[in-house]
Amino acid sequence: MNLNLQFVKRNSQKVYDVLAYYTRCTFDQLEKLCNLTSTELCLALAQLIREHKIEQYSERRAVYYRLPA
Secondary structure: OOHHHHHHHHHHHHHHHHHHHHOEEOHHHHHHHHOOOHHHHHHHHHHHHHOOOOEEEEEOOEEEEEOOO
């Protein structure tokens, strides 16, 4: 596993842990809670969605991320 993939996986775990605690979050909330840049967060979210560990949905004109039901 190369260093960049390890970095993405480590950030993905941060995001997953936050979502496990807060139930659902917007992109901005995750960015602040995880202390990640927007690029780092995008890569982490893409990794988690690809692994089917989180889902993205919209509600009342906002996009949220959460663990699958």
